[in-house]
Amino acid sequence: MKYTPLPKELYQRNRKKLVAKLKSDSVAILNANDIMPTNADGTMKFRQNNDLFYLCGIDQEETILLLAPDCPVPAMREVLFLRETNEHIAVWEGHKYTKEEAEAASGIQNIKWLAEFDLVFNTVVALSKNIYLNTNEHLRAGVHVETRDARFIKTCKEKYPLHEYERIAPIMHELRGVKEKEEIAQLQIACDITEKGFRRILSFVKSGVTEYEIEAEFLHEFVRNRSKGFAYEPIIASGASACVLHYIENNKACNDGELLLMDVGAEYGNYNADMTRTIPVNGRFSPRQRAVYDAVFRVKNQASAMLTPGVTIQDYHKEVGLIMQSELVGLGLIDQTDIKNQDKDWPAYKKYFMHGTSHHLGLDVHDVGTMHFPIKAGMVFTVEPGIYIPAEGFGVRLENDIVVLENGYLDLMGNIPVEAEEIEELMNS
Template sequence: MKYKQIDRNLFIKNRKKFTAAMSANSIAVFNSNDIYPVSADSTLPFAQHRDIFYLSGVDQEESILVLFPDAPFEHQREILFLTETNDHIAVWEGAKLTQEQAFEVSGVKTVYWIQDFQKILKELMAYADTIYINTNEHYRSAVETQTREDRFIKWWKETYPAHRVAKSNPILQKIRSIKEPEEIALIQHACDITEKGFRRILPFVKPGVWEYEIEAELIHEFIRNRSKGFAYTPIIASGNNSNVLHYIENNQKCLAGDIILFDTAAEYANYSSDLSRTIPVNGKYSSRQRQVYDAVLRVKNEATKMLVPGTLWRDYHTEVGKIMTSELLDLGLLDRADIKNEDPAWPAYKKYFMHGTSHHMGLDTHDYGLLHLPMEANMVFTVEPGIYIPEEGFGVRIEDNVVIQPKGEPINLMKNIPILAEEIEDLMN
């Protein structure tokens, strides 16, 4: 890993929160992700399952965490299972965690090799009534590939049909959405790396540069600051590409008079940042581009003020829609008849602003969080309104990451990243 080792006390706290919510006499099992094949002997870079990382800090493949807080013996209450490292693996792949190193990373005292997992689990299941399985229930998930977790669940149900089944995900959705101070510091670090990348490309962008050249500048800056790279597939969308919400080809030349919509950000230690900015290719917004840019910025600033404890997700988006409607009227994109005749299920403003304003952020870019519950202090959200005008050939999105505070407005983790049009123009010129 490129990142500096995280204090294991974070993971100790996270496990305590999870086990406090478990039912009596129950076991929870968490699996690492697979290494996914491409073809021949090629594989994708390994990315750890965020749940086992959140609870242990272990960031390698073929790892399993077992939590059994009511186990009869103390050494059975937290157990890590890891691939056994040896000299051969150290030469060909690099050394894996030793049992001693695993304790230093996680704070878990009992560490076995993974080949002993089924034997030890059999003993534990004799004491337990219930197992917590870790299904993916994120509201945006659309997974077709069978995961290591899926295979484990299938095997477990066939092997232990007499035990009750519970779900880990509702607990994780709750506790992962409220960040510990250490987590906020890691997200801030990811945001700071993102700032370095954005400041790097502002003087670099000129008419004739290609979108992928800008992408290369960003990844250079991210990696040289200990990031693995982009927190998500980068969007560098010039001209009319900026009206495509998830444009990722990044293969067009940037032309004078156009703007570039960036949705690009760094990760750090598996924690995400999530930035959007929209800049002029030639270093100067046209009057219309500036008009739309400032409207989006006003919506973002007003929306941010509403991210306070007690706010309900649905009500928040309704209020943001009212603010956006007012701006679209002023821009001449909507008229009063559009508002009067709108479909309440798809308000008129959705023609130009069709996505949500905010989502939870953390270990996942679209992080865990139960949307029917009121917002709470130390939740981290994006704020990302946009206006997309295909008929005018450009779209604008502006996005920051904020932490809800116990009282008052949230703290903006991206407050140092240029956002005012004048500042962006000055830095580009």
Template sequence: MKYDQIDSKLFVKNRKKFTAYMRPKSIAVFNSNDIYPIGADSTLPFEQDRDIFYLSGADQEETVLLLFPDAMDSKHREILFVRETNDHIAVWEGAKLTKEKATEVSGIETIYWLSDFDKIFFDLMTEADTIYFNTNEHYRQAVETQTREDRFIEKVKKEYPAHQWAKSNPVLQKIRGVKEPEEIAIMQRACDITEKGFRRVLGFVRPGVWEHEIEAEYLHEFIRNRSKGFAYSPIIASGGNANVLHYIENNQQTKAGDLILMDLAAEYANYSSDMTRTIPVSGKFTERQKEVYRAVLRVKDEATKMLVPGTIWAEYHKEVGKLMTSELVGLGLLDKADVQNEDPEWPAYKKYFMHGTSHHIGLNTHDYGELKTPMKANMVFTVEPGIYIPAEGMGIRLEDDVVIQEKGEPFNLMRNIPIEIEEIEELMNS
């Protein structure tokens, strides 16, 4: 790992929050992710499952966390199983968690080698009535690959058919959505690294540079600041490419007079940031570009003010739609007839702003968090309105990450990242 070690007190708190929701005499198990093959002897870089990381801080493959608050032997109430390491593995693959280091990282006293899991698990299951399975129930998930967690669930259902089953996901949705101060501090660091990348790029962009060259500038700055790199596939969309919402080819040359929409951000310690900025290739916005840009910025600023405790996510999006409708009428993109005759299921503004405005962010870019219940303090949301006008060859989106406060407006983790037209132009021409 490149990041500074996180204080294990965070993971101790997270486990306490989870176990507080568990049924009596129940066990919860969380598996690390697989290492995925590419072909021959090549694999994708390892990415830890965010749930086991959230609860333990363990950031390596072949790791299992077991929680059993009612275990008869107190040392078995929290167990972390890790891959047994040795000098040979250290030479070929680098240092792995020793039992002592695993305790230091996680705050868990009982550490076993993974080879002991089946024997210990069987013994503990004789004391338990229920097992919590960790299924992925995120509203945007579309996983086709069988995961390590899937294989574990399949095996346990076959070998322990008399036990009751429960779901970890509803608990994780509830507790992961509300961030601890330590998590917000980590996310702030990710945002600060993103700021460094953006400021670097403002001094680099000029007509003729390629989108992938801009991507390289960001990546250089992110990695030199102890990030693994991008929190998600970067979008660097110049000119009309900005009208493709998930444009990730980044293979076109920029042209004078165009805008570049950049939706990208750094991760830090597995936590995401999520930024979008739109800048002029030539260093100066045209009057029309300024007009549309200011409309998007007004919507973003007003939408941000709505993110307060008690707000309902679905209702919030309807209100943002009203703000955007007003701005689009002002820009001459919609008229009153368009609004009066709109389909309630697909309002008129959706022609130019077809995606949502906010999502939870944290260990995942589209993070776990409750969406059907009122918002709570210390939830972290993106705010990302956009206006896309293919006929004019431009798309403008602006996005910040904000923390809901107990009272008052949200706290903007990206408050130091330039967004005003005048500051962007000044920095690009300095």
């Protein structure tokens, strides 16, 4: 791995938080993700199941974590199962965890090879009343392939039909929503790498450069700083392409007088940054571009201050919408008649600002969390308002990542240039 692993004490605390929420006499099982195929004999890069990683820090395929806190056999209360390596695997795929390395990384003392799983699981299940199984229950998930978890659920229920089955996902959403200090430090590294990439392209962008060249500059800086690369497919959108919210073609030339919207973030240690900046291709905003930019900047700052403990995301989004509504009136994009006649389910401001302002951030870019319960200190959110004007051929979005504190917030991207004057100064220095 390229990154510096987090200490085992984090994963020990995380497991304690999970088992405290399990019913008595329970066993919980979490599986690694599959290595997904592409075509022929090709495969995608492996990406660990985030719930498993959160609980043990093991970044390797074919891993299983078993937790049975009330098991009368103490050695079976925490068991980590690994793929056993051999000479062939070592030659073709490289090093795999040894039992000693896995114990040092996870803090789990009972490490076994995967071949022993069925025997151990059968013993633990016989001593348990409830079986907790994991699934992807993200509110926006579209699961079209059968996962390792899904296959395990089928076989488990066939073999043990009389046990009570419970869901791990709601518990994991609650736990992962509030970050530990080590996680915030890892997110800060991802944001700092993102900053390096952005500063690199500020001196690179000029009229005639292509979007894919800018993408390459980001990737170069990310990887040389021990990131696997982009946290998500980067959006490098010049001109009117910025009005396409998920534009990822990144194949056009950037022209004089256009704005360039870049939604990019670096990954580090499986944690993700999520940044958006909008800059003038020629290094100077036009008066109209600057007016729209400043409006988005004001909304971003006000929205950041509104993310406080006790607030719900739904109420927060409504309030941000009212702030944006006022800015759009000031820009002449909507008027009081539009507001008076608006559809309450699709307010007038949605014509120019059609997406949400914030989402959880962490091991997933759109991280799991409790979206319908009050915000808590320690949660990490993006703040990303935007104004998109297809008729004028440009859009502006600005996005920072913040940690909610008991009083105020910590901006993980506070060192990344965002004020218009600083952007122009850096591009023309």
